[in-house]
Amino acid sequence: MRMRCFSCHTLSLTVLCNKCRYELFKPTIKIRQIGTLSVVSFYRYSTIESLLLSKHKPEGFRIFKYLAKITTEPFVEKFLSESDSSINIIGVDEKVKNGYSHVACLTKHMKRDRSTVLHSSLISQNSINYAGKSLQYRMNNPRDFSYSGFSDIDAILVDDIITTGITLQEAERTLRQSGVNVLFALTIADAKE
Numbered sequence: 001m002r003m004r005c006f007s008c009h010t011l012s013l014t015v016l017c018n019k020c021r022y023e024l025f026k027p028t029i030k031i032r033q034i035g036t037l038s039v040v041s042f043y044r045y046s047t048i049e050s051l052l053l054s055k056h057k058p059e060g061f062r063i064f065k066y067l068a069k070i071t072t073e074p075f076v077e078k079f080l081s082e083s084d085s086s087i088n089i090i091g092v093d094e095k096v097k098n099g100y101s102h103v104a105c106l107t108k109h110m111k112r113d114r115s116t117v118l119h120s121s122l123i124s125q126n127s128i129n130y131a132g133k134s135l136q137y138r139m140n141n142p143r144d145f146s147y148s149g150f151s152d153i154d155a156i157l158v159d160d161i162i163t164t165g166i167t168l169q170e171a172e173r174t175l176r177q178s179g180v181n182v183l184f185a186l187t188i189a190d191a192k193e
């Protein structure tokens with residue numbers, strides 16, 4: 001299918017043309033520590049903001065699938081190649097909006113022989129919008145996650161963006177209380193520049 005590059009608008013077979021993918025959108029792995037949780041991210045938020053904002057639109061489905069192929073998919077392949085054990089993948093709040101869940105697009109591509117994706121197993125009971133809100137506000141209005149997946153497992157937690165890290169910390173706490181050992185979290189972008 002012929003389409004235009006999301007970034008530079010030249011004709012392209014994929015969401016990003018090769019030039020944009022390898023020059024502008026080359027992932028750079030970064031690790032941020034939030035309490036006991038290590039959070040791995042692939043991009044600075046400002047680099048990838050236009051692509052991430054597509055989650056509010058139907059075409060975000062195609063864009064998040066593409067992002068998974070250049071970030072979470074190669075990451076989990078490398079992770080499994082360096083490990084003998086099995087791993088579970090848990091997306092943060094895989095709720096369907098505009099016909100898809102953008103986080104589920106990221107986790108779906110992490111399914112391999114030794115990795116299991118526990119889709120929609122960690123869902124927030126409080127869907128209040130955090131955008132532009134202070135850390136204090138976020139702390140006063142927790143996500144209140146409920147977990148319906150397996151216990152006594154190792155897992156990688158996945159979300160699209162890390163801002164303050166409050167949501168990921170709360171997700172980690174809920175999972176730990178349910179007997180899930182969260183190895184680390186994986187996000188596409190880190191909003192802390």
Ligand SMILES: [Zn+2]
Binds near residue numbers: 009019
């Ligand atoms: Zn381009």
